[in-house]
Amino acid sequence: MESNLNVPASAQRKAKPTRNPLGREANVAGWLFVSPMVLGFLALLLGPLLLAFYMSMTDWPLLGEPTFVGLENYQALFHDEEFWTVVGNTFTFAAGLVPMNIVLALGLALLLARKLPGIGIFRTAIFVPVMTSLIVWAIVWKYLFATDTGFINQILQLFGITGPAWLYNTKLAMPVVIVTSVLKNVGLNMVLFIAALQQVPAHLYEAARIDGAGRARQFFRITVPLISPTIFLTTLLTIIGSLKVFGQIYVMTQGGPDGSTKVLVYYIWEKAFKNFEFGYASALAFVLFFIIFVFTLLQWQYRKRWVFHEE
Amino acid sequence: MKSNRPGKIIGISLNYIVLSVVSLVMLVPFLWMLSTSLKEPAKIFVFPPELIPWPIRLENYTEVLSGTPFHLFYWNSLYIAVLVTVGTVFFASIAGYAFARIPFKGKNLVFLVLLSTMMIPNEVTSIPMFLFMRALGFINTHVPLIVLPIFGAGGIFGVFVMRQFFLGIPKELEEAAMIDGCSRWRIYWSIMLPLAKPAIATLTIFTFLTSWNDFYDPLIFLNDRELMTLPLALSLFTDEAGTAWHHLMSASVMATLPLLIVFFFAQKQFIEGVSMTGMKD
Numbered sequence: 001m002e003s004n005l006n007v008p009a010s011a012q013r014k015a016k017p018t019r020n021p022l023g024r025e026a027n028v029a030g031w032l033f034v035s036p037m038v039l040g041f042l043a044l045l046l047g048p049l050l051l052a053f054y055m056s057m058t059d060w061p062l063l064g065e066p067t068f069v070g071l072e073n074y075q076a077l078f079h080d081e082e083f084w085t086v087v088g089n090t091f092t093f094a095a096g097l098v099p100m101n102i103v104l105a106l107g108l109a110l111l112l113a114r115k116l117p118g119i120g121i122f123r124t125a126i127f128v129p130v131m132t133s134l135i136v137w138a139i140v141w142k143y144l145f146a147t148d149t150g151f152i153n154q155i156l157q158l159f160g161i162t163g164p165a166w167l168y169n170t171k172l173a174m175p176v177v178i179v180t181s182v183l184k185n186v187g188l189n190m191v192l193f194i195a196a197l198q199q200v201p202a203h204l205y206e207a208a209r210i211d212g213a214g215r216a217r218q219f220f221r222i223t224v225p226l227i228s229p230t231i232f233l234t235t236l237l238t239i240i241g242s243l244k245v246f247g248q249i250y251v252m253t254q255g256g257p258d259g260s261t262k263v264l265v266y267y268i269w270e271k272a273f274k275n276f277e278f279g280y281a282s283a284l285a286f287v288l289f290f291i292i293f294v295f296t297l298l299q300w301q302y303r304k305r306w307v308f309h310e311e
Numbered sequence: 312m313k314s315n316r317p318g319k320i321i322g323i324s325l326n327y328i329v330l331s332v333v334s335l336v337m338l339v340p341f342l343w344m345l346s347t348s349l350k351e352p353a354k355i356f357v358f359p360p361e362l363i364p365w366p367i368r369l370e371n372y373t374e375v376l377s378g379t380p381f382h383l384f385y386w387n388s389l390y391i392a393v394l395v396t397v398g399t400v401f402f403a404s405i406a407g408y409a410f411a412r413i414p415f416k417g418k419n420l421v422f423l424v425l426l427s428t429m430m431i432p433n434e435v436t437s438i439p440m441f442l443f444m445r446a447l448g449f450i451n452t453h454v455p456l457i458v459l460p461i462f463g464a465g466g467i468f469g470v471f472v473m474r475q476f477f478l479g480i481p482k483e484l485e486e487a488a489m490i491d492g493c494s495r496w497r498i499y500w501s502i503m504l505p506l507a508k509p510a511i512a513t514l515t516i517f518t519f520l521t522s523w524n525d526f527y528d529p530l531i532f533l534n535d536r537e538l539m540t541l542p543l544a545l546s547l548f549t550d551e552a553g554t555a556w557h558h559l560m561s562a563s564v565m566a567t568l569p570l571l572i573v574f575f576f577a578q579k580q581f582i583e584g585v586s587m588t589g590m591k592d
Binding site for chain 2: 135141
């Protein structure tokens with residue numbers, strides 16, 4: 001270094017990687033290794049994202065030229081009654097699904113984290129729906145909830161109750177979709193909770209028991225605080241997932257009856273790929289993006305406590 | 312402090328009862344599906360339902376196979392899922408290795424950009440992607456269904472999983488190989504990749520599952536019946552007036568079976584993998 005004192009500092013810094021053959025090799029190798037992923041990402045994710053943003057500011061008919069309209073699509077959203085209904089439905093779905101999913105997943109994890117004979121069978125049974133195609137799951141439940149011939153109404157018939165037209169009732173359709181969606185995915189959160197529970201050191205419970213702490217006290221004073229990062233993050237991930245609900249709506253209700261289950265992604269799909277209003281649909285998609293962005297920021301704040309090793 | 316035994320027995324029994332009820336609810340759809348898939352059409356809505364139908368009607372299966380291009384749906388789903396999985400594991404593992412182990416310029420920035428785009432909902436980019444693919448003539452082909460997941464959010468998730476795993480492998484292994492003059496590619500291919508089997512298994516199952524069950528992209532990009540994947544084809548069965556439930560259910564069984572078989576054999580690794588990639592801190 002001393003012999004280089006006369007050389008400007010910037011040149012020294014520049015010279016450094018080339019002087020070290022290993023460093024240069026690392027640059028070439030590193031970029032070669034990540035280039036397919038990065039190029040794919042630029043062409044298939046970032047590019048389309050920027051284009052989508054531009055599209056959201058155009059009137060883009062199926063045939064013909066797009067015209068730039070600035071923020072008109074976004075302004076139109078505010079006056080679109082259906083948009084507000086759809087946003088409301090999306091939040092209703094999330095608000096119904098998330099607490100039910102988290103509570104049930106945690107409850108099941110508590111029951112299944114114990115080492116009891118035959119516990120693997122139950123774990124598997126609850127995890128199997130996660131493996132199933134959402135579409136198959138939705139089709140079967142649509143069938144079970146069928147009005148006259150459905151399994152559930154036939155069971156109710158045994159007790160002399162005439163079951164309602166579940167999926168054709170504006171008040172019942174959404175709850176049915178929510179419950180079946182919870183059952184579909186509760187297994188995944190359950191597995192994550194089991195993993196978290198198994199990392200709670202057993203000696204903490206022993207100490208608490210010696211101090212005379214009951215089950216409930218142990219749960220709220222030891223279990224919950226120690227697995228709280230997992231609770232927090234599964235909750236956020238479940239919220240983000242639920243804001244994107246589509247498949248089960250498409251199969252079970254097609255957004256009906258009377259728009260009572262029409263959610264944001266369904267509306268986007270309808271506008272974009274049924275009506276071919278690409279500009280308006282893009283604006284809708286950016287609203288979804290913004291909502292998810294807010295929740296993702298929260299998750300990002302806590303990432304160190306969860307998934308990734310930081311160097 | 313050893314709590315009273317009767318209390319404990321009641322507790323455990325309660326445990327089993329609750330678990331049995333929940334498991335039953337989880338399995339009812341499958342039992343129903345399986346049972347209906349073997350019923351004569353006239354017996355589907357008979358009440359009380361026959362759980363084990365008699366006579367068993369295997370024709371439901373053969374009729375689906377001969378009446379629809381079911382083997383094509385199957386083949387489409389299968390080969391797309393395999394290509395997506397192989398592509399994802401390959402590209403994600405080389406990128407993950409570089410991000411974990413090669414000190415190249417701009418690495419942190421690139422990684423951060425990738426990381427931050429994982430939240431972009433598929434629905435946002437799918438609109439321009441539809442136009443893009445249409446301009447390239449790829450609508451109603453399988454190209455978008457194979458290429459998009461590899462480099463989309465699923466691929467980026469794969470990069471994380473692999474990077475994560477490679478970070479955990481001791482540096483000494485690699486350093487010894489480097490001193491011996493191994494190239495980066497050799498190190499990746501002959502040393503790191505074989506060590507990454509658990510991470511690869513997890514990523515493989517995850518990716519295969521996601522691709523096999525994907526619905527939104529096939530719905531957007533495919534029109535022809537012969538090109539459809541299983542979930543899309545099944546969803547169209549229900550639309551037709553007067554659904555043939557016995558046929559739909561046997562088709563559903565056939566669509567579900569391969570995954571359940573894979574899961575049955577890979578279950579331990581998969582659940583461990585989920586916990587491993589999701590939970591270690």
